[in-house]
Amino acid sequence: MRLFKTKKIRSELLAICVGLLLFTISCQKIPTDYAVSDKYRLVWNNDPQTSVTLGWNQLQSSEIEVLFGTKDHGRKYWKYRNKVNPTDGNSKYGMNTEFALLDNLKPGTNYYFVVKDKVGVSDRFWFKTAPAEPTAFTFVAGGDTKSSGLPLEAGRASNRLVSKLRPLFVVFNGDFTGSHGTDSLLWQLWLDDWFGLTTTDDGLMIPILPVHGNHENGDRANLNYIFNSPYQNNDSSQIYYSATIGGNLLHVIALNSEIETGGAQKKWLEDDLKKNENCTFKAAVYHKPFRPHYTGKRENDYQYNQWVWLFDKYGLDISIDADSHIHKITYPVSPDTLSAKAEMGFIRNDEKGTMYFGEGSWGARPRENDDDKSWTLSSGSFNQIKWIHVFPDENKTPAHLNIYTVKSASYDSDKNQTLYDVNVDALTEDDLFGIPKNITLFEDDIFGNVVKYPFHSNN
Numbered sequence: 001m002r003l004f005k006t007k008k009i010r011s012e013l014l015a016i017c018v019g020l021l022l023f024t025i026s027c028q029k030i031p032t033d034y035a036v037s038d039k040y041r042l043v044w045n046n047d048p049q050t051s052v053t054l055g056w057n058q059l060q061s062s063e064i065e066v067l068f069g070t071k072d073h074g075r076k077y078w079k080y081r082n083k084v085n086p087t088d089g090n091s092k093y094g095m096n097t098e099f100a101l102l103d104n105l106k107p108g109t110n111y112y113f114v115v116k117d118k119v120g121v122s123d124r125f126w127f128k129t130a131p132a133e134p135t136a137f138t139f140v141a142g143g144d145t146k147s148s149g150l151p152l153e154a155g156r157a158s159n160r161l162v163s164k165l166r167p168l169f170v171v172f173n174g175d176f177t178g179s180h181g182t183d184s185l186l187w188q189l190w191l192d193d194w195f196g197l198t199t200t201d202d203g204l205m206i207p208i209l210p211v212h213g214n215h216e217n218g219d220r221a222n223l224n225y226i227f228n229s230p231y232q233n234n235d236s237s238q239i240y241y242s243a244t245i246g247g248n249l250l251h252v253i254a255l256n257s258e259i260e261t262g263g264a265q266k267k268w269l270e271d272d273l274k275k276n277e278n279c280t281f282k283a284a285v286y287h288k289p290f291r292p293h294y295t296g297k298r299e300n301d302y303q304y305n306q307w308v309w310l311f312d313k314y315g316l317d318i319s320i321d322a323d324s325h326i327h328k329i330t331y332p333v334s335p336d337t338l339s340a341k342a343e344m345g346f347i348r349n350d351e352k353g354t355m356y357f358g359e360g361s362w363g364a365r366p367r368e369n370d371d372d373k374s375w376t377l378s379s380g381s382f383n384q385i386k387w388i389h390v391f392p393d394e395n396k397t398p399a400h401l402n403i404y405t406v407k408s409a410s411y412d413s414d415k416n417q418t419l420y421d422v423n424v425d426a427l428t429e430d431d432l433f434g435i436p437k438n439i440t441l442f443e444d445d446i447f448g449n450v451v452k453y454p455f456h457s458n459n
């Protein structure tokens with residue numbers, strides 16, 4: 001009898017406790033104070049189908065947590081199902097940088113998150129994981145930003161275009177700041193702009209896949225400090241890596257033209273190409289082009305010799321570079337140093353060639369496109385980003401890429417700048433493949449405003 005009574009009291013006490021707990025939770029209020037952090041960026045460092053790295057600058061305070069989940073709870077941090085503490089960090093360039101790896105995520109899924117610390121809670125942001133099945137998506141590629149004057153403004157216009165186009169991710173092909181990558185204020189400015197201008201009005205943050213350029217050479221581990229980028233051979237100056245998106249739809253290989261391009265990197269490249277040979281599209285992204293389309297830049301013969309034969313052997317589809325501050329896109333080309341019709345080591349090969357594009361003028365002042373070859377499809381002198389639509393084999397339409405060149409700024413003969421982002425209508429989640437009203441696309445006499453790959457699909 002006594003035992004029965006004790007049990008009853010215990011269960012009543014438990015019920016009261018649970019009730020009190022539920023009451024406390026329901027009385028939780030959205031915090032008025034904000035977390036003391038800024039310069040948020042999302043980075044693809046591991047498998048983008050199941051993970052993303054969040055980086056930010058923690059200004060003070062402690063007890064830092066990233067709370068996230070597939071349901072949008074706004075700033076009601078206690079409602080998110082998952083929680084992670086910072087997994088890495090550093091104190092380079094006047095910032096207290098924290099990184100949190102969000103992993104074991106579901107592919108092709110929207111995730112919502114807040115950053116919380118002892119003081120408060122950040123705004124609510126969200127991101128998408130890459131699909132793990134062949135699914136259509138878009139991405140933006142480009143490089144070369146500067147840290148002052150009109151080039152800074154041109155870069156900001158390109159950033160704003162990213163938020164309007166809402167791509168799945170951005171490949172940034174190197175040269176982030178106007179210095180050598182060791183100036184604290186310039187990195188801080190770049191990160192403020194990136195977060196402030198590429199994040200959409202509804203808080204969608206677009207992951208970056210960063211590439212090392214010569215303006216990061218002041219410390220070749222820079223991308224690791226800023227983006228927690230992975231490196232090879234236990235050497236933080238050896239930053240090159242790859243990522244696969246959409247099952248086997250697109251494999252992106254981020255190479256480093258600013259270190260030894262042969263040796264260990266060449267071996268890694270061959271292994272990576274071999275492992276991913278069956279991907280529908282294989283893309284190499286790096287900073288310095290083999291054959292710049294601006295006479296002021298030297299030819300990169302050594303880099304050509306290390307990589308181009310592997311690109312050819314394993315059927316690389318597209319190659320995106322930067323550095324010259326112009327727009328260029330080539331016909332599909334194959335390496336050829338022997339035949340009379342070849343020029344500068346390449347020959348047009350519509351069936352099996354690699355299409356090279358980019359040459360980077362995200363923000364940096366455009367240079368003259370004064371070095372076209374017989375295999376150049378088009379080039380131009382203006383600020384631009386590349387917007388690539390990736391389509392899998394679907395509904396009797398074979399897999400293909402639509403490559404758009406989006407103008408962000410240009411200059412007249414008096415060096416007056418025109419920005420092209422201002423009146424562009426932002427895309428919505430319902431239509432990520434439409435051409436936004438008032439966007440300025442580069443138009444070629446033959447191909448119009450889009451170049452398709454495989455090349456025969458242009459007909």
Ligand SMILES: [Fe+2]
Pocket residue numbers: 175213214215287322323324
């Ligand atoms: Fe460069």
